[in-house]
Amino acid sequence: MSALPASAAVGVIGAGTMGAGIAQVAAQAGHPVLLYDAAEGAAERGRAGIKAALDRRVAKGRLAAADADAVLARIALAGRPEDLAPARLVIEAVVERLDVKQAVLGRVEAAAGDEIILASNTSSLSITAIAAGLRRPRRLVGMHFFNPAPVMELVEVVSGAATDPGVAATVHATAAAWGKAPVHARSTPGFIVNRVARPFYAEALRVVQEGAADPATVDAVMTECGGFRMGPFALMDLIGHDVNYAVTASVFAAFHHDRRYAPSLVQKELVEAGWLGRKSGRGFYSYAEGASAPPPATAPAAPPPGAVVVHGATPLDERIAASGLAPDRAAGDGAIRVDGVLLRPSDGRMATEVAAAQGCADVAVYDLALDMAGARRIAVAVAEQSAPGTAAKAAGFFQGLGLDVSPVADTPGLIVTRTVAALANEAAEAVLHGVATPADIDLAMTKGVNYPRGPLAWAEEIGLAKLLAVLENLFAATRDERYRPSLLLRRKALGGTRFHG
Ligand code: NAI
Numbered sequence: 001m002s003a004l005p006a007s008a009a010v011g012v013i014g015a016g017t018m019g020a021g022i023a024q025v026a027a028q029a030g031h032p033v034l035l036y037d038a039a040e041g042a043a044e045r046g047r048a049g050i051k052a053a054l055d056r057r058v059a060k061g062r063l064a065a066a067d068a069d070a071v072l073a074r075i076a077l078a079g080r081p082e083d084l085a086p087a088r089l090v091i092e093a094v095v096e097r098l099d100v101k102q103a104v105l106g107r108v109e110a111a112a113g114d115e116i117i118l119a120s121n122t123s124s125l126s127i128t129a130i131a132a133g134l135r136r137p138r139r140l141v142g143m144h145f146f147n148p149a150p151v152m153e154l155v156e157v158v159s160g161a162a163t164d165p166g167v168a169a170t171v172h173a174t175a176a177a178w179g180k181a182p183v184h185a186r187s188t189p190g191f192i193v194n195r196v197a198r199p200f201y202a203e204a205l206r207v208v209q210e211g212a213a214d215p216a217t218v219d220a221v222m223t224e225c226g227g228f229r230m231g232p233f234a235l236m237d238l239i240g241h242d243v244n245y246a247v248t249a250s251v252f253a254a255f256h257h258d259r260r261y262a263p264s265l266v267q268k269e270l271v272e273a274g275w276l277g278r279k280s281g282r283g284f285y286s287y288a289e290g291a292s293a294p295p296p297a298t299a300p301a302a303p304p305p306g307a308v309v310v311h312g313a314t315p316l317d318e319r320i321a322a323s324g325l326a327p328d329r330a331a332g333d334g335a336i337r338v339d340g341v342l343l344r345p346s347d348g349r350m351a352t353e354v355a356a357a358q359g360c361a362d363v364a365v366y367d368l369a370l371d372m373a374g375a376r377r378i379a380v381a382v383a384e385q386s387a388p389g390t391a392a393k394a395a396g397f398f399q400g401l402g403l404d405v406s407p408v409a410d411t412p413g414l415i416v417t418r419t420v421a422a423l424a425n426e427a428a429e430a431v432l433h434g435v436a437t438p439a440d441i442d443l444a445m446t447k448g449v450n451y452p453r454g455p456l457a458w459a460e461e462i463g464l465a466k467l468l469a470v471l472e473n474l475f476a477a478t479r480d481e482r483y484r485p486s487l488l489l490r491r492k493a494l495g496g497t498r499f500h501g
Contacts, residue, residue: 001169003177004088006030011084012091013037013104015046018121019093021149024050026091027074028150029178034087036078038094038104043077050075053150085111089174091143093121101125102133109134117167119143123194124250127160127187137162141171144191146448153181154448160187181447183440189254192436193448194247196455198261199422201244202482204232204415205264212411213297213379215284220296221406224377226416227370227452233284237277241270259481296377299405302396309337315345318373319401338397341390346417347466348473350410355383362386364394367414368462370452377404379414412477413470421470423451424459425486431456431499432488438499456499464493 004010010026012019015037023046027033037043054068081104084090090108094100105118118140120130131137142158155175159168168184175182185191190198204218213221219231236244245267252261270276270283277283285293308325310317311332320327327336336343341362344354355363363383369375378398382390395405408414413421427441436444442454459467468490474483492499 001166001173003173004031004170006177007032008088009034009086010089010091011036011078011087011108012093013081013084013108014092014094015043016093017147018145018149019091020046020049021147022091022093022121022145023047023075024053024071024150025145025178025180027071031074033075034078034084035075036081036084047072047075047077081107082111084108085113085116087112087116089117089119089171091119091121093145096122096124098125098129098133101130105130105134105140109136109139114139117141117171119171121145124190124247124254126189126254127158127163129160131160131162138164139167141168142185142187142191143171143175144185146193152448153179154193154444155180155182156185156191156193156444156448157182158185158187158191163187181443183436183444185436185440185444186434188430188433188435190247190251192430192441192444195251195435196423196426196430196441196445197449198248198251199426199482200228200419200449201232201236201248201267202262202264203413203419203422205266207408207411207415207418208233209264209266210409210411212381212409213406213415214294216294217296217379217406217408218415220377221367221379221408221415222419224404225367225369225375225379226419227375229450229452232419236267237283237285237287240277240279241267241283242276245271260484262482297406297408298377299380299391299395299399299407302392302399304400305338305393305397307337307339308397311335311337315369315372316401319403322373323401325400336397339393341386341393343394343397346412346414346470348413348417348421348470348477350412350477351381351383352385352410353412353473353477355385362390362393364390365414366394366398368417368420370416370458375403377406379406379408379416381408381410381414384410412474417470418474420455420458420462421467421474422482423455424467425471425483425489427455428459428486428489428492428499432486442500459489460498460500464489464498468493 010031011034012023023033023035035043057063058065058068127142131140141163144156146152157172172182215233219233222228222231248263275282281287308327310327311330314334346365351363351365367379398405438456445451471483471485
């Protein structure tokens with residue numbers, strides 16, 4: 001299916017944050033744009049905002065002044081929804097209310113010919129439900145841009161029950177022609193990104209709720225070890241807790257309160273306190289004048305290790321080789337013994353459970369890294385029954401490998417391990433339910449929320465059988481539905497097949 005030609009007019013309803021951004025994108029791609037907003041003066045303000053954005057690009061030398069003028073000249077303001085009828089594609093970005101969206105799209109539809117394509121930028125309403133209020137439901141598709149629309153590449157092209165596949169294909173091709181990275185998604189709660197990303201926040205909130213680590217430590221581990229651009233707490237503070245909590249609550253409700261998506265009481269309390277994040281000057285962190293970022297928990301320098309024995313291949317091998325440490329080698333399943341302390345990568349069990357199973361008290365588990373050779377920090381937990389000095393021995397070993405050590409309480413799956421397992425599990429569940437393909441889910445998560453790797457590709461790199469074991473161990477330890485392994489992940493892990501060809 002081919003893209004709409006640049007000569008085809010594009011209508012945009014709603015000239016707020018998203019509508020103005022979308023109008024700019026379409027105009028930059030060469031389309032004549034008709035911009036309509038119901039509020040007095042809002043369309044003019046939207047156009048003025050676009051002009052300011054283009055001027056900034058001109059000032060930075062990224063756009064020629066003549067091109068900026070041409071983009072702006074392509075954006076005409078419309079006085080009524082009916083005025084958008086000549087457009088080939090009309091995208092609505094009005095308030096997030098089903099009745100309002102249906103009413104305004106209905107007015108465009110009534111004035112337009114059969115072939116007009118209607119699109120909604122909704123982030124939480126069902127495309128199927130919006131379409132049900134229209135005369136030609138097959139002509140409606142979701143076109144979910146991310147904020148800021150001119151910058152963010154991802155566009156989720158969302159098909160409802162009635163959406164004509166040809167309409168979705170045309171919108172997909174058109175978004176690609178606009179320089180975007182479109183993905184196909186089926187209209188299900190949260191589509192791809194707002195669903196698959198839930199565990200990124202939920203696991204971090206859980207770690208803090210359990211008292212296993214504080215927000216600064218979680219953020220440091222997620223960025224310096226997990227390779228995420230931003231830690232979950234810094235990101236929630238940026239998004240705003242009211243917005244982030246509302247998205248979680250809406251996904252939870254839309255899934256008929258499946259406990260897997262349950263919102264966090266920790267976040268709810270912030271919302272109740274009005275500590276909404278950066279915008280209110282306080283969230284998990286303070287943004288008051290002169291406030292400094294709290295430091296992550298970091299173990300003090302400990303003596304270097306004496307006897308180190310590495311049993312088989314471990315995630316630390318490259319680092320050990322680079323450190324100049326010359327440990328004894330023995331056969332085994334990836335354990336390391338440091339002066340009598342047993343170190344293992346997290347498999348979703350608490351260090352205490354590992355110690356109990358192995359009949360060995362002095363046990364420490366360490367977290368998953370995106371790239372262990374390049375990591376700067378590692379989260380480490382020691383078993384309840386371990387002798388005093390166990391944590392220091394573990395810390396001395398990791399410090400010798402050039403890693404800062406964040407001691408965390410003995411929680412299953414530490415910080416990165418449980419987060420990546422839960423993200424991949426949610427992605428697998430979305431594939432199982434036909435929401436999107438594995439390739440589109442991974443693309444959506446790297447483009448839409450900047451994850452360093454798509455969750456399914458990451459899962460394959462870890463090994464699906466290992467990942468399944470992490471989830472099963474987390475589930476066994478917590479009996480929490482959020483770790484219920486997806487049937488598809490189980491099939492692929494046990495069957496030895498892959499998500500990506
Ligand atoms: P906004 O509040 O900045 O803009 C909404 C605009 O719609 C306002 O200018 C308002 O006057 C106008 N409007 C309201 N009712 C109207 C009607 N009946 N006809 C014409 N115009 C009408 O909101 P924002 O943030 O741009 O969101 C718009 C839509 O985009 C919502 O559906 C939202 O869920 C979705 N969205 C928002 C994102 C964000 O980060 N803000 C990201 C992705 C989607």
